[in-house]
Amino acid sequence: AVSTGAVPPGGHIDELLSRAYRHAERHREGAVADYIPILAQADPEAFGLCVADVEGGLHELGDTRTEFSIQSISKVFVYALLCDAYGHERVLDVVGVNNTGLAFNSVVAIELNDGHPMNPMVNAGAIATTALVAGDTPERRWTTVLDGLSRFAGRALEVDDEVYRSESATNHRNRAIAQLLGSYGRIEGDPLAVVDVYTRQCALRVDARDLAVMGATLADGGVNPLTGERVVSADVCRDSLAVLAASGLYERSGEWLFEIGLPGKSGVSGGLVTVAPGKAGIGAYAPRLDPAGNSVRGQIATAYLSRALGLNVFASD
Numbered sequence: 001a002v003s004t005g006a007v008p009p010g011g012h013i014d015e016l017l018s019r020a021y022r023h024a025e026r027h028r029e030g031a032v033a034d035y036i037p038i039l040a041q042a043d044p045e046a047f048g049l050c051v052a053d054v055e056g057g058l059h060e061l062g063d064t065r066t067e068f069s070i071q072s073i074s075k076v077f078v079y080a081l082l083c084d085a086y087g088h089e090r091v092l093d094v095v096g097v098n099n100t101g102l103a104f105n106s107v108v109a110i111e112l113n114d115g116h117p118m119n120p121m122v123n124a125g126a127i128a129t130t131a132l133v134a135g136d137t138p139e140r141r142w143t144t145v146l147d148g149l150s151r152f153a154g155r156a157l158e159v160d161d162e163v164y165r166s167e168s169a170t171n172h173r174n175r176a177i178a179q180l181l182g183s184y185g186r187i188e189g190d191p192l193a194v195v196d197v198y199t200r201q202c203a204l205r206v207d208a209r210d211l212a213v214m215g216a217t218l219a220d221g222g223v224n225p226l227t228g229e230r231v232v233s234a235d236v237c238r239d240s241l242a243v244l245a246a247s248g249l250y251e252r253s254g255e256w257l258f259e260i261g262l263p264g265k266s267g268v269s270g271g272l273v274t275v276a277p278g279k280a281g282i283g284a285y286a287p288r289l290d291p292a293g294n295s296v297r298g299q300i301a302t303a304y305l306s307r308a309l310g311l312n313v314f315a316s317d
């Protein structure tokens with residue numbers, strides 16, 4: 001484990017966590033996602049907050065054991081696995097690292113950039129990333145994704161079949177995105193088979209505690225602080241966190257960085273993972289979203305924690 005010292009000892013952090021929680025809990029703005037029909041059934045009041053430090057310490061409050069589908073948060077972990085397998089240059093070339101300035105499911109962004117997906121945190125780039133996963137059959141590729149994300153979480157993750165079916169039945173746009181990428185020669189093989197693996201990865205069940213541990217693994221240079229297992233290299237963590245800083249909260253990434261000063265990744269079911277390099281991962285779950293698709297309470301609680309714990313990477317003291 002990377003040595004810390006900067007995250008204060010137990011008692012103090014629990015007090016700050018509780019203040020962050022109470023501060024964010026008052027916020028009821030935003031709306032639960034409903035473009036994937038099953039997501040509309042989420043409890044809008046659900047709220048869980050967890051900090052996992054790189055020494056393996058866990059601090060939790062609220063609904064941290066309520067499971068939800070990981071959705072777009074899967075993108076950063078699949079990306080990290082791919083960077084580990086292919087290296088910095090190839091992934092930079094094929095998927096890119098620049099913010100689109102447009103919504104996560106934008107087709108326009110692809111057209112404006114000669115079919116290049118721009119970055120791995122929007123759907124086009126995530127589908128192009130999943131397309132690179134090695135394996136001769138979709139089933140083998142899926143196993144690689146499932147095993148990799150489970151190692152980040154430190155436990156065997158499972159697909160939520162209801163979410164998978166609900167999204168599969170309605171994801172015309174992701175299929176269109178994949179076929180558009182295919183038409184530009186940016187995806188090898190069957191684009192629809194890639195969307196199927198992508199849809200399964202988005203339907204993996206996690207809780208806020210899992211997100212904190214997965215984030216702490218990126219914070220810890222690729223070693224899961226609970227299992228002690230190395231999942232990816234420290235170089236891959238550095239590259240993946242740079243990508244998150246630029247695009248983790250889509251077109252709101254600038255505002256996020258300005259307020260919080262840490263790499264983070266959101267998902268439409270209301271999950272949010274934030275990484276304080278060398279220190280900790282923060283996992284949040286609260287389903288009401290801002291217009292860009294980012295958890296409202298998650299952002300507010302994380303901003304509080306970043307300030308209270310002095311985690312902003314741009315701060316000099």
Ligand code: GLN
Nearest residue numbers: 071072104202267268293
């Ligand atoms: N599975 C979702 C989709 O592809 C993920 C989007 C998200 O979480 N922003 O639309």
